[in-house]
Amino acid sequence: MAMLDSLYLICLLLLPFSSxxxxxxxxxxxxxxxxxxxxxxxxxxxxxxxxxxAGPDLTSHVFGDIVIFDNxxxxxxDPSSKLIGRAQGTSxxxxxxxxxxxxxxxxxxxxxxxxxxxITIFGRVPASGTxxxxxxxxxxxxxxxxxxxxxxxxxxxxxSYIIEFNFHLLHY
Numbered sequence: 145m146a147m148l149d150s151l152y153l154i155c156l157l158l159l160p161f162s163s164x165x166x167x168x169x170x171x172x173x174x175x176x177x178x179x180x181x182x183x184x185x186x187x188x189x190x191x192x193x194x195x196x197x198a199g200p201d202l203t204s205h206v207f208g209d210i211v212i213f214d215n216x217x218x219x220x221x222d223p224s225s226k227l228i229g230r231a232q233g234t235s236x237x238x239x240x241x242x243x244x245x246x247x248x249x250x251x252x253x254x255x256x257x258x259x260x261x262x263i264t265i266f267g268r269v270p271a272s273g274t275x276x277x278x279x280x281x282x283x284x285x286x287x288x289x290x291x292x293x294x295x296x297x298x299x300x301x302x303x304s305y306i307i308e309f310n311f312h313l314l315h316y
Contacts, residue, residue, distance in 0.1 A: 242271040
């Protein structure tokens with residue numbers, strides 16, 4: 145009799161789950177999104193957005209330097225184009241043979257369609273040319289994001305960089 149009582153109790157406990165799976169829980173559909181925007185980094189002057197915070201030489205970029213940044217994200221390459229968020233992260237000069245870096249960046253959207261959402265990337269940026277990095281997550285509209293981004297420098301000067309980012313995302 146105790147065995148039947150236990151079995152009855154287990155069935156009662158599982159009943160809410162069986163009815164939820166029959167129609168109460170909706171399946172999340174994966175979305176594919178392509179986004180392009182521009183990262184505006186100021187490396188010197190009064191409005192500097194990128195700083196060396198640790199390393200063997202805090203005045204020039206050498207192996208071992210750790211840099212933090214909080215750069216503007218804009219719709220276009222023009223510094224006066226619409227501000228859509230911030231790129232906040234760190235980069236480490238991790239190559240002894242060239243100026244390649246390892247970077248981790250949170251793209252925080254504060255305006256427009258993606259306001260309140262984030263995308264996080266991680267990966268290597270070669271000393272020159274195109275960088276491909278992995279999307280390792282996201283929040284808001286980009287919850288559970290995965291994919292990749294391709295970035296290219298579109299303008300470089302002695303005090304700033306403008307970098308185009310093309311994201312190819314899968315998310316829920």
